[in-house]
Amino acid sequence: MTVGDLAADTALEALGEGHFRATLSRDWEIWGPNGGYLAAVLLRAVGAHTGLPRPASLQCHYLGVARFEPVDLHVTTVRAGRRAHSVRVAMTQDGDPVCEALAWAVGEPGDIEGFGHDTAHAPDVPRPEDLASFSELAPDDHERFRFWRNFDYRPTAWMSQEEWEAREPGEDAVARGWMRFEPTPVFDDPWVDAGRVAVLLDTFLWPAAVRAYTGMVPFMGPSMDLAVQFHRSATAAEWLLFDACAPVGTDGMIGGMSRVWDGDGRLVGSAVQQMLVRGVPPPHRPPEGEAG
Amino acid sequence: MGDFERDTAVEGGDGHYTATLSPDWEIWGPAGGYVLAVALRAAGAHSRFERPANVSCHFLGGARFGPVELAVTTQRGGKRAESVRVEMTQDGRPVCTAMAWFVSAGVDGWEHDWTERPDVPPPLEVPTAFERFAAVGQEPPVTYPFWDNVEYRPLQWMPPEEWERRQVGFPRWHCWLRYQPTPAYDDPVVEAARVALFFDIMGWPALQPAVPAAEFGTWMAPNTDTTVWFHHPVDRSEFLYLDAVTPVAVNGVIGSSGSIWSEDGRLLATGSEHLLHRAVAAPAPGEA
Numbered sequence: 001m002t003v004g005d006l007a008a009d010t011a012l013e014a015l016g017e018g019h020f021r022a023t024l025s026r027d028w029e030i031w032g033p034n035g036g037y038l039a040a041v042l043l044r045a046v047g048a049h050t051g052l053p054r055p056a057s058l059q060c061h062y063l064g065v066a067r068f069e070p071v072d073l074h075v076t077t078v079r080a081g082r083r084a085h086s087v088r089v090a091m092t093q094d095g096d097p098v099c100e101a102l103a104w105a106v107g108e109p110g111d112i113e114g115f116g117h118d119t120a121h122a123p124d125v126p127r128p129e130d131l132a133s134f135s136e137l138a139p140d141d142h143e144r145f146r147f148w149r150n151f152d153y154r155p156t157a158w159m160s161q162e163e164w165e166a167r168e169p170g171e172d173a174v175a176r177g178w179m180r181f182e183p184t185p186v187f188d189d190p191w192v193d194a195g196r197v198a199v200l201l202d203t204f205l206w207p208a209a210v211r212a213y214t215g216m217v218p219f220m221g222p223s224m225d226l227a228v229q230f231h232r233s234a235t236a237a238e239w240l241l242f243d244a245c246a247p248v249g250t251d252g253m254i255g256g257m258s259r260v261w262d263g264d265g266r267l268v269g270s271a272v273q274q275m276l277v278r279g280v281p282p283p284h285r286p287p288e289g290e291a292g
Numbered sequence: 293m294g295d296f297e298r299d300t301a302v303e304g305g306d307g308h309y310t311a312t313l314s315p316d317w318e319i320w321g322p323a324g325g326y327v328l329a330v331a332l333r334a335a336g337a338h339s340r341f342e343r344p345a346n347v348s349c350h351f352l353g354g355a356r357f358g359p360v361e362l363a364v365t366t367q368r369g370g371k372r373a374e375s376v377r378v379e380m381t382q383d384g385r386p387v388c389t390a391m392a393w394f395v396s397a398g399v400d401g402w403e404h405d406w407t408e409r410p411d412v413p414p415p416l417e418v419p420t421a422f423e424r425f426a427a428v429g430q431e432p433p434v435t436y437p438f439w440d441n442v443e444y445r446p447l448q449w450m451p452p453e454e455w456e457r458r459q460v461g462f463p464r465w466h467c468w469l470r471y472q473p474t475p476a477y478d479d480p481v482v483e484a485a486r487v488a489l490f491f492d493i494m495g496w497p498a499l500q501p502a503v504p505a506a507e508f509g510t511w512m513a514p515n516t517d518t519t520v521w522f523h524h525p526v527d528r529s530e531f532l533y534l535d536a537v538t539p540v541a542v543n544g545v546i547g548s549s550g551s552i553w554s555e556d557g558r559l560l561a562t563g564s565e566h567l568l569h570r571a572v573a574a575p576a577p578g579e580a
Contacts, residue, residue, distance in 0.1 A: 059350075061368075100367050116541045116543065224346070224373065248406075274521050
């Protein structure tokens with residue numbers, strides 16, 4: 001069984017003047033290359049271009065589906081201040097647009113003094129060591145997409161296939177669980193660390209959304225965009241808790257928000273995302289057994 | 293007093309537009325939400341579709357109240373959706389860059405809505421800020437021209453002397469807001485822009501309860517970026533209920549998020565905003 005390594009699978013070749021090349025790894029396949037994985041590649045390019053140590057935010061438009069092959073990244077500085085850089089990054093494949101993003105990078109914490117507070121509270125859920133892993137709960141689903149092999153994924157609640165198909169809509173459209181990346185759980189590079197957070201923020205809005213429906217949904221919801229706020233580093237946290245909800249689907253779009261917390265209950269990242277509904281069924285049941 | 297539709301209007305075509313930033317929308321200079329609204333109007337003028345799905349904006353430099361240029365390009369256009377980029381400049385200097393998705397009005401799909409607006413009194417049962425000051429026999433403070441364009445009904449309020457003595461509390465700001473003199477519009481892009489503007493305004497007032505009174509007025513936090521996702525159509529809801537929190541400020545980077553609801557309880561949009569601490573006091577009205 002092969003698994004990806006986020007640092008290796010988002011590595012860049014620098015070609016000069018803001019031009020980078022990466023090769024998208026099939027280990028991150030879920031309806032094509034996972035959107036969070038693409039965001040992680042974009043973040044690597046932003047970090048390599050700016051030289052600043054701290055990702056502050058990323059706003060990404062997903063423009064086309066890429067193959068698991070090389071992609072080109074063109075990065076330009078939109079504005080460079082003393083403490084912060086605004087950067088644009090475009091990912092293309094054979095000239096076709098894959099995604100386009102804006103990002104803010106900021107200086108070391110000591111470069112930006114300021115008032116600080118933290119009133120965010122993590123959801124009260126069991127610890128990962130007290131939960132079963134997705135590979136144990138649904139071994140067939142776990143094996144179906146290579147993407148899931150990159151994690152030890154422990155949903156905070158679970159339904160059997162029969163319970164899932166018989167569920168009643170009406171519970172909150174929420175998905176929660178603990179994730180630890182494999183084979184390498186943490187990364188020292190702050191831009192890889194931010195990519196780790198982006199993967200989780202992007203992935204679970206769909207599993208949250210399908211909670212609002214019953215049975216096997218006859219549609220899918222590819223992401224149109226992802227906008228992330230990075231609050232603090234998580235380089236020391238092997239386990240990350242994601243908390244996603246998708247409360248509104250209307251007129252063909254589903255919107256929702258996600259948060260990622262470290263094992264000490266500190267808010268690491270927040271995101272909001274919009275999906276555009278397509279009237280074709282998803283390739284298979286996603287790991288949406290979470291009951292919140 | 294400004295008029296939102298007039299003051300965010302753009303002229304031009306073929307990806308090149310102009311607008312004039314009006315001093316009626318001053319908060320520390322042209323309010324970021326106002327600048328964002330102008331960028332969204334330009335994106336809407338360019339797009340083949342009239343329904344905004346989302347908009348993200350990076351604020352790159354302060355602008356003067358005067359003419360700006362907007363270059364608009366399609367990043368990807370499909371049968372049902374179009375991704376658009378906007379670059380706003382003034383005398384060649386960047387003011388902001390934005391991206392927006394627009395979708396076809398004919399997009400349909402499965403529907404769900406498990407949202408529930410917070411249980412708050414209807415707008416006309418909530419006193420305006422002016423009425424609250426009058427009730428304690430005080431004149432309201434001189435504020436920025438921006439607030440002349442908005443009827444503001446705060447759901448949390450305390451008299452100034454109590455505010456000075458307050459303990460640090462949870463950073464939330466929620467209120468009813470209505471534009472004046474024109475509260476609603478027919479153009480769906482103007483309606484979306486009317487909502488989007490407040491996601492750029494929310495972070496600072498939502499932060500204030502968490503700021504010790506002694507630190508107030510010694511620093512400011514301009515926005516670096518704002519993103520808005522549109523859900524239900526605004527449908528001319530005159531009053532907008534804004535509920536915002538600024539739960540985390542770490543090493544000078546301040547994150548805020550919020551939601552805006554219609555009078556009849558529909559979630560119109562959600563949004564997020566980042567602010568960056570600056571150790572200088574905010575400019576007084578008219579001094580930007």
